[in-house]
Amino acid sequence: GDSVTQMEGPVTLSEEAFLTINCTYTATGYPSLFWYVQYPGEGLQLLLKATKADDKGSNKGFEATYRKETTSFHLEKGSVQVSDSAVYFCALSDRNQGGKLIFGQGTELSVKP
Amino acid sequence: NAGVTQTPKFQVLKTGQSMTLQCAQDMNHEYMSWYRQDPGMGLRLIHYSVGAGITDQGEVPNGYNVSRSTTEDFPLRLLSAAPSQTSVYFCASSYAIAGSTNTGELFFGEGSRLTVL
Numbered sequence: 001g002d003s004v005t006q007m008e009g010p011v012t013l014s015e016e017a018f019l020t021i022n023c024t025y026t027a028t029g030y031p032s033l034f035w036y037v038q039y040p041g042e043g044l045q046l047l048l049k050a051t052k053a054d055d056k057g058s059n060k061g062f063e064a065t066y067r068k069e070t071t072s073f074h075l076e077k078g079s080v081q082v083s084d085s086a087v088y089f090c091a092l093s094d095r096n097q098g099g100k101l102i103f104g105q106g107t108e109l110s111v112k113p
Numbered sequence: 114n115a116g117v118t119q120t121p122k123f124q125v126l127k128t129g130q131s132m133t134l135q136c137a138q139d140m141n142h143e144y145m146s147w148y149r150q151d152p153g154m155g156l157r158l159i160h161y162s163v164g165a166g167i168t169d170q171g172e173v174p175n176g177y178n179v180s181r182s183t184t185e186d187f188p189l190r191l192l193s194a195a196p197s198q199t200s201v202y203f204c205a206s207s208y209a210i211a212g213s214t215n216t217g218e219l220f221f222g223e224g225s226r227l228t229v230l
Contacts, residue, residue, distance in 0.1 A: 043203055043221030105155040
């Protein structure tokens, strides 16, 4: 079945460092891809999304490009802030599987001042 | 705008007890779902509903029941709690129904932390 694999955390960075969180997926159809973020003590919220190959999703300085050839959707940010400390989840939604959202295991990011 | 509201936020149960986690949304979303979040395992889908009167199983449905009598409410019932059900539970809803124009853009509640002793 469909699945999502993320790099393991925790990831610890200094403020203003460059961030990459790797995400790869397996899907039988043509999924939409998402990054969700969970701040401490809160539910998940959508960070960005891409619905077809080569689309780039972006929000709050974060970017991710849908790469069909490598089945990847890596999350990047050029300069992280302490306020970016959170858990990041990569996810896919495949219409061939009823459109349900399938999540990766999450990657915890800690940004130090 | 309240969004997705879950109650209770915290609950401690003894093995064998039953309880219901409540979920309500005020966005007129057709799609609602329940996930559990466990360390190192991400979120796993328990049950979901594409509209009132319609429910279906997700990845880990055993030990849980759901019903959807109204568009707004989607309670999750634990019939006989087990320590393996200790987890954080999230309810989430979406504008569109699965298989139609589902964008996958879920709106989450703040979670319910359940401990089963």
